[in-house]
Amino acid sequence: MARKSGDIKVVCQNRKAHHDFDILETIEAGMVLEGTEVKSLREGRANLKDSYAKIKKGEAFLYGMHISPYPHASYNNHDPERVRKLLLHKREILRLGSRTREKGYSLVPLKVYFRKGKAKVELALAKGKKAYDKRETIKRKEETRQLERLRKKYHIR
Template sequence: MGRKNAGIKTVCENRKARHDYFIHETYEAGIALQGTEVKSLRAGRANLKDSYASIQNGEIFVENLHISPYDQGNIFNHDPLRRRKLLMHKAEIVKLFAKTREKGFTLVPLKIYFKQGRAKMEIALASGKHNYDKRQDLHEKAAKREIERALKDRQRY
């Protein structure tokens, strides 16, 4: 009965973030949305590409998050790229603010999902990867794939 992902529906994911950044810590934040944005999210019409989070005046915002206008929204539709406030505890925001002041750390949105009917965003404290780090990850992934393939072939006989 106690499924781990009970009541969680993923809307969109930023897969490229895990390729471009080292993920150090992840946090869950609520998103302050306008009316038709919720309907667009439920339809899965969001894009996290090139989005990032920033902290200003003790509040945390997500920038460049594209939520497509709702088809039946007419005059009540919203600006697709507007700045959206993230809802987190003050202590967490202060901690993240201190960490992002350190050299090389940034806040990157990883995914948007609905948890028990509420829109949530998973954000990560991350630092950028260099090209050689990305190549190293690709080599490790290819080696792991080769090992899996060899084991699979071995089990057939």
């Protein structure tokens, strides 16, 4: 079955980001990649754990993203942990740069995916959670889960 031109194929996600940060807004950015990196991404060999984005000198960069070396490549394989440039509009870079200079805000990648054959990364402007915030979130989730169990048990809508 052929895919539509607008379909999204998710390569990897950063699930821990939703636990560690309050997500304020998300933005889609392109990535500057080498050929072997694209082939490795298509096989799903990437990891966003402990990765982050920074704005430096009017350009956006992604740090700490691991893309495994492509196994069928010869001598010219890529460095798995290299810094990758992100493609954003100038106005977006300026806005995100000013927001990340504020205390407690950072740019966190949420997922890497392919859209219309192009590799994209979803960045989130996020504020770090404190330990007590995390406990509160877990407590709320546990309460809603328990309520759902009771509703299911007693057939309440």
